[in-house]
Amino acid sequence: MTSLRYNERRRYSAAQIRMIQLVVGSEATGAWDEGCVECVTRWQQAKSLSADGKVGPATYAEVLAAALAEDKLPAITKVGAWAGRQAMAAPAAAVDFCQRHGIDRLDVVVNDHSHARAPRDFDLLNRQRITALCEAARLADIEVHLMSWVMPHATYIRQAGELLLPLLAETGARSLQWDAEEPWTKAEAPMPYPEAAALIAEVFAERECQMGVNGIGFTPSESFGPLAEVCDYLVPQCYATATNGSRPDQIVSTCVSRWRKEFPSEKPLAIGLAAFRQEGIEGFSPQQAMQASLLDVRAHGFDTVIYWSLRQLIESEDAQTVVSNIRPHAPPHCARIS
Incomplete structure (x- = not known):
C-alpha cells in the first residue's frame, strides 16, 4: 500500500489533515497529496521516526504534540x-x-x-x-x-x-x-x-x-x-x-x-x-x-x-x-x- 493510500484510509478529518500539513510544512489544503507525503517523510526524518510518509499512531502523536507546542491545533469556534x-x-x-x-x-x-x-x-x-x-x-x-x-x-x-x-x-x-x-x-x-x-x-x-x-x-x-x-x-x-x-x-x-x-x-x-x-x-x-x-x-x-x-x-x-x-x-x- 502506498503512503498516500495509507493516509487516506486513516480517515483523518480535513481539519486534522490541515493540522498535520501545518506541522510538517506542507500546503494546508486539508487533503492528502504526494507533496504532503514528501513533507511528512522529511519531517519524520528530522524527528528520527520511521521515514515512510505514513501518518500512523506514532507519527500522529508526535504531530499532535508539535501542534500543541506550536499552537497549531484547530480552534473551537x-x-x-x-x-x-x-x-x-x-x-x-x-x-x-x-x-x-x-x-x-x-x-x-x-x-x-x-x-x-x-x-x-x-x-x-x-x-x-x-x-x-x-x-x-x-x-x-x-x-x-x-x-x-x-x-x-x-x-x-x-x-x-x-x-x-x-x-x-x-x-x-x-x-x-x-x-x-x-x-x-x-x-x-x-x-x-x-x-x-x-x-x-x-x-x-x-x-x-x-x-x-x-x-x-x-x-x-x-x-x-x-x-x-x-x-x-x-x-x-x-x-x-x-x-x-x-x-x-x-x-x-x-x-x-x-x-x-x-x-x-x-x-x-x-x-x-x-x-x-x-x-x-x-x-x-x-x-x-x-x-x-x-x-x-x-x-x-x-x-x-x-x-x-x-x-x-x-x-x-x-x-x-x-x-x-x-x-x-x-x-x-x-x-x-x-
Whole structure:
C-alpha cells in the first residue's frame, strides 16, 4: 500500500489533515497529496521516526504534540449548552450569562420525557417560555437549536410533527436535535427502528432547518443507527465524569472512533461535553479535566462543542473559567451570576 493510500484510509478529518500539513510544512489544503507525503517523510526524518510518509499512531502523536507546542491545533469556534427549565424561567439572566462567558449556541430542551418507556403522547414544556428564551437568545446573536426527546412510536412521532414544526418556524431554530437515549433505545413495544426513523424523516420532511441526533457514547447501533441515517448531523455525548470512569483526555477519541465506525462516517459531528461531576476525576482537577477533553476535541478538528448543561455551567466557577476561554475572541471570564 502506498503512503498516500495509507493516509487516506486513516480517515483523518480535513481539519486534522490541515493540522498535520501545518506541522510538517506542507500546503494546508486539508487533503492528502504526494507533496504532503514528501513533507511528512522529511519531517519524520528530522524527528528520527520511521521515514515512510505514513501518518500512523506514532507519527500522529508526535504531530499532535508539535501542534500543541506550536499552537497549531484547530480552534473551537462554536460553544453551546443545553438549556432547560431554569433558563426558561429567567431568559434574560441566561442570555446575559452566555454573552459574558462566550457561549454562542443554545440548545433549548423543549420537553422532558427522560423516564418514558411505554407509549405516551408527545408534549412540550411551556410554549411561551420556550419562545421567550429563543427570542432573547436570537436578539443577542446566539444560535438557537431545539432539542426534544424522541420515542419509536408512530402516534408520538406524528404528534411531534404537529407541535414541533410550527415551533421551529416560530423560533427560527437552526436545527431540531433529537435526544435518543433510553426512551428511544429501551422503549416498550417500539416500531421496528428503521420504520420509526423513516417515519420521522417523512413527518419532518418539510422542515426548513437541519435535523440532528445526540446519544450516549456507547449507544446501541441497532436502535440508534437508523435514526442517525436520516439526520444531518450527530452529537456523541463524550462525557468523562467522576462517576463513569472515563478518562477526560481519551473520551472524545474513544467515542468518535466508535461512532465513525458504527454510524454514517460522512455526517458532521458536534461534540457533547460534561460540565457536571468534574470534581474527583483521578489525576485531574476540574479545570484540567475539562481542558483535557477540549484538547481531544481540537485534536480531531471538531469546531463545535455543546455542554450539559447551562445550569451546570452557572453552578460551577471552574467550568465557567474553562468555557470562557475556549473561543479565540470570547470575552474574558467574569464572576458567575447569582
